[in-house]
Amino acid sequence: MKLFLSFRNIHNWVSAGYADRVYAAAYKALKPGGILRVEEYRAQLGISSEESIKTGYMLEDDVIAVVEKAGFKLVGKSQINANPKDTKDYPASVWALPPTLRHKAFGFRTPD
Template identity: 55%
Template structure:
């Protein structure tokens, strides 16, 4: 498909998504009894059904989840894709010198080892830029998903490198889904995103520099009560509440951060 035909298809794609319904299998995975009450409590802020439907994740796809952390989204994606699709979890390197990375990876491995009936088909890969960038075989992924990670790559100066790695792993015509803490546009972007917030236009620019095209955006994970300016950055808000008891009720009332939800396509033309 050339770029002119692709452009003509965009309105049809938008119309299709607008009327999209959450697949039964996806809703079943979200409602599953094996998900903890604490994780389900965060659905009101993370909107997994709406988000994964917006990213058009089907149960027969090859999906890469980038830096899954403790596996909040993995708990949904693994049972949803089991038997028909393939899930790659691109986690931290076991060789990392960062204690948090090693601890997080170890906990994730324990989690998937404890439930082989759920996670037995999951393939664990490594994303530790700039050295380890093979998150999945080149050109193999239908979807790549990243949730609140862009600021971490900016902090280490590796954001452009990671977006290029994600581009390589996607099939032509594949989609990249990005959820990230959103900074108001009146705030000048800190290149290292120390606050944890990133301007939406900055993320779009990073993706487009890597070769992606913005397909659509949604306000699924928006929170208009979040100003993006807090004493301890995004970690002032729940679930971290880094100020402890100081103004705790105020930040609980705000809720989790305002987040952009962006969908990019890897064009199938060169």
């Protein structure tokens, strides 16, 4: 496999305790030089990891740490899906966001 996509689900995998297994399996399935793309809701700086996961938002450093633990190397980040209108203070957090407020992306790859 050359490409693995993960759309707004790492917060669920982390809170359920199996993100390490998911990304280890993705790493094993990808060919050398394979690409992993992660789109995730980014938490605001200053919030704890424990608090952010309850909201469905993830701290950027936490996303990177989980994925790199599986062996991936971060090769890029993008704000292409960033939305400054997402105030990150909705009563039901990310689970109540309108579709126009739901985007962020990270890019990783396996070493050659």
